[in-house]
Amino acid sequence: MEKENPSVGNRRNFLIKLTSVVGGAGVAATCVPFVASMNPSSDVLAKAETDVDLSGIPPGGMHTVAWQGKPVFVLHRTPEQIKASAESNGGIDPEPDSKRVINPEWLVVVGVCTHMGCVPNKEGPGWECHCHGSQYDDSGRVVRGPAPKNLEVPPYRFAADNKIIIGKA
Amino acid sequence: MPSRIIEWIDQRFPLTSFVKHDLTDYPTPRNLSYWWNFGFLAGIVLVLQVATGIFLAMHYKADVAVSFDSIQHIMRDVNYGWLLRYMHATGASAFFFVIFIHMARTLYYGSYRAPRELLWWTGQGLLLLLMATAFMGYLLPWGQMSFWGATVITNLFRATPFIGDQVVIWLRGDYTVGDATLTRFFALHYLFPFLIIGGVLIHLVALHSVKSSNPSGIDLAAKDNIPFHPYFTIKDLYGLGVFLIVYSVFVFFMPDSLIEPANNIPANPMQTPNHIVPEWYFLPFYAILRSVPNMVGGVVAMGLSVMMFAFMPFLDRSRIPGGARYRPLYRLQYYLFLLDMLVLGYVGYVHPTDQTILVGQIATLCYFASFFFVPFISKMEERWLIKRGLPAEVVTLMKSESLEIEKRKLKHSRHNGVKS
Amino acid sequence: MNAFLKIAVLCSFSVYAWSSEVKLEKVTLENDVPAIERGAETLMNACHSCHGMKYIKYRDLLTFGMNKQKVDGWRADQSLDAPLLAQMSENDAMLAFAKVPPDLSLMTKARDGGVNYLYSYLLGYYTTAEGVTGNHIFPETKMPDPLGISGAATPEQRTEIQGQARDIVSFLAWAADPHEAERIRLGYYVIAYLLALTTLLYFVKKQIWSRLK
Numbered sequence: 001m002e003k004e005n006p007s008v009g010n011r012r013n014f015l016i017k018l019t020s021v022v023g024g025a026g027v028a029a030t031c032v033p034f035v036a037s038m039n040p041s042s043d044v045l046a047k048a049e050t051d052v053d054l055s056g057i058p059p060g061g062m063h064t065v066a067w068q069g070k071p072v073f074v075l076h077r078t079p080e081q082i083k084a085s086a087e088s089n090g091g092i093d094p095e096p097d098s099k100r101v102i103n104p105e106w107l108v109v110v111g112v113c114t115h116m117g118c119v120p121n122k123e124g125p126g127w128e129c130h131c132h133g134s135q136y137d138d139s140g141r142v143v144r145g146p147a148p149k150n151l152e153v154p155p156y157r158f159a160a161d162n163k164i165i166i167g168k169a
Numbered sequence: 170m171p172s173r174i175i176e177w178i179d180q181r182f183p184l185t186s187f188v189k190h191d192l193t194d195y196p197t198p199r200n201l202s203y204w205w206n207f208g209f210l211a212g213i214v215l216v217l218q219v220a221t222g223i224f225l226a227m228h229y230k231a232d233v234a235v236s237f238d239s240i241q242h243i244m245r246d247v248n249y250g251w252l253l254r255y256m257h258a259t260g261a262s263a264f265f266f267v268i269f270i271h272m273a274r275t276l277y278y279g280s281y282r283a284p285r286e287l288l289w290w291t292g293q294g295l296l297l298l299l300m301a302t303a304f305m306g307y308l309l310p311w312g313q314m315s316f317w318g319a320t321v322i323t324n325l326f327r328a329t330p331f332i333g334d335q336v337v338i339w340l341r342g343d344y345t346v347g348d349a350t351l352t353r354f355f356a357l358h359y360l361f362p363f364l365i366i367g368g369v370l371i372h373l374v375a376l377h378s379v380k381s382s383n384p385s386g387i388d389l390a391a392k393d394n395i396p397f398h399p400y401f402t403i404k405d406l407y408g409l410g411v412f413l414i415v416y417s418v419f420v421f422f423m424p425d426s427l428i429e430p431a432n433n434i435p436a437n438p439m440q441t442p443n444h445i446v447p448e449w450y451f452l453p454f455y456a457i458l459r460s461v462p463n464m465v466g467g468v469v470a471m472g473l474s475v476m477m478f479a480f481m482p483f484l485d486r487s488r489i490p491g492g493a494r495y496r497p498l499y500r501l502q503y504y505l506f507l508l509d510m511l512v513l514g515y516v517g518y519v520h521p522t523d524q525t526i527l528v529g530q531i532a533t534l535c536y537f538a539s540f541f542f543v544p545f546i547s548k549m550e551e552r553w554l555i556k557r558g559l560p561a562e563v564v565t566l567m568k569s570e571s572l573e574i575e576k577r578k579l580k581h582s583r584h585n586g587v588k589s
Numbered sequence: 590m591n592a593f594l595k596i597a598v599l600c601s602f603s604v605y606a607w608s609s610e611v612k613l614e615k616v617t618l619e620n621d622v623p624a625i626e627r628g629a630e631t632l633m634n635a636c637h638s639c640h641g642m643k644y645i646k647y648r649d650l651l652t653f654g655m656n657k658q659k660v661d662g663w664r665a666d667q668s669l670d671a672p673l674l675a676q677m678s679e680n681d682a683m684l685a686f687a688k689v690p691p692d693l694s695l696m697t698k699a700r701d702g703g704v705n706y707l708y709s710y711l712l713g714y715y716t717t718a719e720g721v722t723g724n725h726i727f728p729e730t731k732m733p734d735p736l737g738i739s740g741a742a743t744p745e746q747r748t749e750i751q752g753q754a755r756d757i758v759s760f761l762a763w764a765a766d767p768h769e770a771e772r773i774r775l776g777y778y779v780i781a782y783l784l785a786l787t788t789l790l791y792f793v794k795k796q797i798w799s800r801l802k
Contacts, residue, residue: 015796019789023406026786033249037224041246046648046670199801241644241694244768251768252775399797407794410787417783421776425698425766433699433765434691 049167051159054106062122064111067166071111071119072154073127073140074164077104081138084125090141093150097139100153108164109140109151120151127151191377196394197401198383204278205381206408207271212369213409214264219362221257225250229309231355233348236311237435255424261303262427263416265450268296272478277503279485279492280382284577286482288375293479295368300451300475302361305354307448308346312432317445319346319354325458328468345438385566386491444520452517453510457536459521460529470533477540484540487547489554490566498550506539613726616708618759620770622654628760629655631753633663635735636693639682641675644694645764653763686731697758697765704758711754714739 050067057063057076064071077085082104085097101107111119113129120127126137135144140151156166178184228247230239243250272292275281281289308319323340327333342349419427427449431442447455457474461467493500509532516529559567619625629650648669650660664671675682679689691699700706706726713726714734722739724730734740736754741747763769 015789016793019786019793022786022789026782033252034220034224036248037250037253038227039248041228041242041248041250043242043246043670046646238644245644251772255772395801400801403790403794403797407787407790410783410790414780414783414787417776417779421772421779424772428698430699430701430703433695 049165052164052166053162054164055162059105065166067110067154072166073107073109073111073122073151075107075109075138077107077138081125085137085139088137088139088141090137090139090150091143092145092148093142095141095150097141100139100141100150102156102158106164107138107140108154108156108166110154111151113147114142114149114151115145115147192398192402193396195377195397197381197397199393199395199400200383200385201381201401201404202384203404203408204270204274205383206405207267207274209405210267210409210412211264211271213412214260214267215362215365215369218257218260218264219366221253221260222359222362224253225257226359229355231309231352233311233351233436236309236351240310252420255420259416259419259424259427261306262419262448262450263412264299265303267412268299269450272296273507275382276478276481276506277493278382278384279386279490281478281481282386282485283482283574284379285375285382288372288379289482290479291368291372291375293476295365295372296478297475298361298365298368302358302365303448303450305358305361308351308354309358310432311351311436313434313436313442314429314432314445316346316436316438317441318447319350321445323350325468325471328465384491384494386494446518449514449518452515453513453536454517456513456517456529457533459517460526460533470537474533474536477537480540481543484543485547486544487551488567489551489559490563490570495560495563496547496550496554498546498553502539502543502546505535509535509539613702613705614709614712615705616755616758618704618755618762620759620763624756625653625760625763626655626659627753628756628758629663630659631736632693632757632760635753636757637663637673638676639686639690639732640693642673642694642764643692645673646670647673649767653767688731690732693761693764695765697762704762707761708754708758711736711757712738712751716740 048068050065050072052063052065052072052074054074054076057074059076059078060081062073062075064073066072075081082097085107086104089096097104100109111127113120113131113134115129115132115134118129118131120129120134120136126135126143127140128135129147132146133144134142134147136147136151137143140153142148142150154166155168156164159165175185179186225243228239228243228250230236240254243254245251247253275289275292304318304322308315323337323346326336326340329336338344340350341347342353429446431445434442446452454471454474458467458471461470487496487499489495493503512528512532513536516525516532519525521529646669647660647664647667650663651657651669663673675690677685677690682689697704697707702709710724710726710730713724714722715725716722716739722734724734736750738747738750738754741750766772
């Protein structure tokens with residue numbers, strides 16, 4: 001074997017390298033369907049939108065609806081709540097109220113505490129999370145830790161004056 | 170750096186010596202034909218089945234109310250779920266296809282002969298495990314064929330003496346095949362592949378102790394052996410490429426050809442389909458079951474028909490090496506046996522009529538007769554061949570083999586002597 | 590040896606007996622969106638009152654590319670994620686036919702003969718001189734002639750009904766295996782790749798084995 005002429009050796013080397021690369025690519029491509037199968041299936045993705053009828057929520061009242069399996073708080077704010085929210089800028093994660101609502105009468109936030117994922121309770125003005133004591137105001141902004149961020153505002157749009165659709169169009 | 174890591178490992182774990190002993194220095198007969206590829210292929214199919222199976226189990230639900238629906242969920246909604254399921258369903262057939270060829274090769278070349286009996290028997294055990302796994306997996310889609318197949322096969326255990334009915338109820342956990350049966354079959358269908366993996370390791374340890382047989386039928390001198398790696402790794406990989414092409418044709422272009430139409434109808438315990446057949450790989454054994462008019466007799470015959478192969482090392486009395494290669498009578502017998510298997514498979518598939526039952530009974534007799542006559546034919550054939558004069562190469566092979574046996578015996582007794 | 594001869598003779602007999610079953614008409618399916626949409630429309634009119642398709646949702650029809658107005662018309666006030674259940678309840682069906690009409694989601698896979706069987710069955714209705722309607726593919730059927738083939742008087746009518754049957758079967762074939770087109774497309778790539786890889790492996794094998802001389 002040692003006596004071979006070097007060009008033959010190079011060609012062999014190249015052929016083996018090429019085959020290894022092609023074969024390796026095939027193994028990698030085979031992994032794709034396996035990994036993809038663990039992503040949400042199409043029937044789960046189809047549930048990406050939730051319709052909410054607002055007509056039954058009195059001022060000051062709140063409904064919790066499920067969107068993608070998560071609770072979403074829909075709060076019908078009173079003029080006082082709107083005013084209080086507009087005056088403050090939140091605390092730990094400052095953000096103006098106007099950026100968090102489409103229509104100031106309606107606050108729509110994902111009801112999952114940004115700390116460790118518990119569901120906060122509506123208590124007094126705003127919400128309090130019983131897991132670790134985080135507090136949020138009536139704009140869903142965190143006013144006391146340990147939560148690092150304000151409650152997330154999901155994508156939603158008004159289909160009519162009294163109907164919103166939560167989720168991407 | 171890599172060499173230092175390997176050194177570090179080698180001080181704690183026999184990595185280099187393992188690779189040397191079992192790959193780069195593992196002596197393999199250079200005359201192995203492509204029929205010796207199928208053991209490796211079986212290993213690959215096992216890996217494919219375990220991989221697709223685990224990912225399917227993430228979406229499958231074992232409950233009579235939703236099992237059928239969950240399969241449709243996999244086929245329609247899960248990303249590439251259809252691919253995983255078709256790979257798994259086709260893989261079951263591919264597994265048996267590969268294993269049957271692996272066994273047929275062993276029988277043709279007499280690879281079961283001394284000193285490879287244990288290798289052959291561990292393989293026989295793996296076949297039983299594979300059959301059990303396939304059978305339990307077949308219930309999981311909860312279609313009509315699943316249900317009635319499981320009903321019939323669990324009923325086989327009624328043939329158990331004295332406690333037959335209790336055994337059947339115990340197996341099912343219910344008076345019929347029901348929710349309890351489905352759940353336990355799922356649990357065991359998930360467990361058994363790991364037992365198979367364990368069995369394969371034992372099979373490989375046995376193989377690497379006695380080394381591969383080869384078409385000439387006896388152990389070769391050292392000069393005829395070449396290292397497994399790279400020669401047989403590349404030969405096995407090339408064979409794998411060819412196999413995967415055939416497998417992919419089935420998976421992508423005709424996946425439903427291996428699924429009975431009736432299994433696309435949800436299980437209905439109130440109505441048996443008109444034509445119930447097992448999967449193709451069980452057909453010959455199923456035909457033997459149907460051919461015996463007595464229930465217990467049929468079950469015993471079917472069980473025996475699977476186990477007959479294990480007796481081959483005792484039945485084959487010939488000292489002529491090379492299996493069917495140098496033995497015209499054995500070769501004839503071998504091909505007739507394959508033909509008989511095909512006839513049995515056909516009989517197992519068709520709706521039983523007077524004709525096919527008769528054919529099945531004759532074929533069943535031929536099946537067992539083929540084994541029964543092996544000792545007499547092999548001995549007779551040996552005498553005849555020796556009288557006629559063996560080719561010089563065979564004589565040399567036989568001499569070196571008997572020498573080899575003597576040496577092994579000597580070594581063994583010396584080894585024992587030292588111990589005591 | 591004699592026994593095998595006998596077996597061979599008997600086998601050929603059984604094959605003969607086997608092939609004497611009812612001949613199915615062969616159908617060539619169309620798998621483009623308009624044909625399958627036509628099939629869906631005919632099915633919604635002729636079959637959907639009794640037969641459901643529980644594994645198909647109205648949304649699946651939209652995703653496949655069918656006309657939104659048509660789909661909205663079929664679903665009326667049902668949600669897009671509702672399955673295509675039969676309009677008739679199972680109880681009413683039991684009263685009417687003493688049997689629940691089977692779900693059609695997997696029908697082309699659930700019968701021996703597949704699409705050809707369904708096509709032949711839909712066109713298999715006839716009327717005797719006494720005015721009794723029957724079906725020569727499935728004589729025990731309880732389903733009345735859905736497309737009116739038994740009453741077709743002119744060849745034009747027959748051709749039209751054949752077209753309807755073909756569309757329905759095309760739709761059912763899609764419904765039973767919605768990923769078929771994707772599967773076959775992917776299949777060509779996979780086979781092409783494997784052929785290339787196997788060719789490479791063959792040459793590598795040849796080269797490595799050429800070291801042994």
